[in-house]
Amino acid sequence: MPNPTRIEVNCTTGEVLEIELTDAEVAQMEIDRAEAEARQAEEQAIADAKADAKLTAQAKLAALGLTGEEVAALTNN
Amino acid sequence: MPTYTQIGSAVTVGGAGAASIDFSSIPSTYTDLVLKLSLRQDSGTLNYASMRFNNATTNFTYRTLEGNGASAASYNGATGTYGFPVPSPATSSTFSSADIYIPNYAGSTNKSFTIDTVTENNATTAYTDLIAGLWSNSAAINQITFYPAGGNFVQYSTAYLYGVSNA
Numbered sequence: 001m002p003n004p005t006r007i008e009v010n011c012t013t014g015e016v017l018e019i020e021l022t023d024a025e026v027a028q029m030e031i032d033r034a035e036a037e038a039r040q041a042e043e044q045a046i047a048d049a050k051a052d053a054k055l056t057a058q059a060k061l062a063a064l065g066l067t068g069e070e071v072a073a074l075t076n077n
Numbered sequence: 078m079p080t081y082t083q084i085g086s087a088v089t090v091g092g093a094g095a096a097s098i099d100f101s102s103i104p105s106t107y108t109d110l111v112l113k114l115s116l117r118q119d120s121g122t123l124n125y126a127s128m129r130f131n132n133a134t135t136n137f138t139y140r141t142l143e144g145n146g147a148s149a150a151s152y153n154g155a156t157g158t159y160g161f162p163v164p165s166p167a168t169s170s171t172f173s174s175a176d177i178y179i180p181n182y183a184g185s186t187n188k189s190f191t192i193d194t195v196t197e198n199n200a201t202t203a204y205t206d207l208i209a210g211l212w213s214n215s216a217a218i219n220q221i222t223f224y225p226a227g228g229n230f231v232q233y234s235t236a237y238l239y240g241v242s243n244a
Contacts, residue, residue: 004096004229011085011238012102021096029096032134033227036156040125043154051150 081111081239088236094119094229098236099222105183107240112177112221114194115235116162120228125158128177129222130188130212139210146202160194160206162225162234171197172234180244183217 003021010017021029054075061071084107088098103110118126127134137157143150163173175194182188192208212218223236 005093006097006099007088007090007095008099008101009085009088009238010102011100012104014086016086016088018091018093018095026096029224033224036127037122037124037226039156040154043152047150047152 079108079244080242082107082242084110084238084240088234090230090232090234092232094231095234096229097222097224098230098234099220100236100238101220103182103219103221103238104240105217105219107183107242108181108244109241110177110179110182110218110221111239111241112175112179113235113237113239114159114175114177114223115172116175116223116225117165117167117172117231117234118162118225118228119165119231120225121165122227123161123164124226125154125156125160126162126226127224128157128159129220129224130157130214130218131216131220132222133212133214136213137210138213139208141206141208143204143206145204157210157212158208159192159223160208161196161204162230163196163198164226165228167196168199171199173197179218185215185217187214188212188218 003026005018005020008017008019058071058075061074084103085100138155139158140153141151143152159175159177161173163171173194173196175192177190177192179188179190190210195205196203
């Protein structure tokens with residue numbers, strides 16, 4: 001099975017090339033993709049943890065007797 | 078008055094698909110760049126896909142506001158994301174749309190960019206993102222490459238590049 005191709009437009013000449021990826025390029029692409037997915041999963045986990053912490057903090061403030069409006073004023077919600 | 082000039086040739090992906098779409102040797106004679114993308118990938122991976130400037134993957138940062146039909150959120154990260162190409166499980170023959178604006182792409186300061194993108198899906202879940210990004214590099218942008226989040230771009234995916242004069 002042939003390797004996937006990449007499309008390259010040379011903006012100076014207008015030439016459009018469809019170039020089959022080398023085995024090394026395919027391997028590198030998979031590495032890049034795995035790294036990007038891992039990085040994005042990490043960013044998502046950080047964002048989720050931050051959102052969870054905010055919810056926990058709001059619940060604790062409410063348990064202390066603050067009204068919904070007061071909690072929102074403190075947590076910028 | 079700003080004028081838009083198409084640079085290079087329009088890209089329409091053929092039947093074999095494409096692992097990436099690359100605009101190279103971009104002339105530095107315009108003020109700003111605009112890209113219009115219509116993309117779908119043959120992988121089910123629903124993830125932010127990446128673009129590269131001058132083949133670089135580093136020194137990117139972004140903040141995005143995202144809605145998915147049920148909720149809204151904001152995220153930040155360190156990739157050159159341009160949002161989601163429509164993944165394979167979505168309604169057939171649907172594509173994502175993305176408008177990318179890159180001001181002062183040939184200048185000697187860091188390069189900012191904005192992206193307005195949306196996926197298409199005949200179901201309750203589709204994604205729209207407004208992305209503000211920065212490439213912290215002073216080099217003129219002479220190459221822009223787009224990758225899917227997984228697999229290949231499918232047939233009839235398209236990409237257009239325009240130079241803006243007198244912006």
